[in-house]
Amino acid sequence: MENLHIVFWLLKDIGWCLIWKPLGIVMIFPTLIIAIVIAYRTRALMSELCHNLAILFWISANSYWMISEFAGVDHLPVCGWITYKHLALIPFLTGLFCLAYYYLFWRPRNREELETM
Template structure:
């Protein structure tokens, strides 16, 4: 499943690069869908879940950015500080936040619990 996911992701991004709008848009669903399935299947492993959720948000941000370019709102002003494509920073940031939480909180907690268990 992971290999198929990579294939879909590459086709989506190549479509974006070549401005093949229909194919790029159609590839969002299988790319994101498989990423969600992978995250669900790894939900019992905290490290895998964190990384797979980060990938889900990465694909979401990447897809939004692609759509903003395809539909011409990437430079449309939104508020005073940003434009259309820069809203992709929200899901990118969520993914980064998940990984930061894992590495700064969850992983050290697991290491401490493992150390206490060996005493």
């Protein structure tokens, strides 16, 4: 499933790069669905879950950014100097928060569990 996920992700980004809007937009759905399934399946392992959630948020941010470019609104201001493209920072930073939580809080407090794996 992970390998198929990469194929869909690449097709989405190829659609974005070549400005093939239908391909880029259609590929969002299988890419996100598989990312959700992978995160759900790895929920028992905190390391895998946090990394897969970060990937899920990355794909979400990437997909939003692509759509904002396709719609021609990525450069328009939302509030002050913040543009629609900047709103992609919300899921990007959420993914970064997942990784920061894992590496700065969970992992240091669960070293014994990690050593027995």
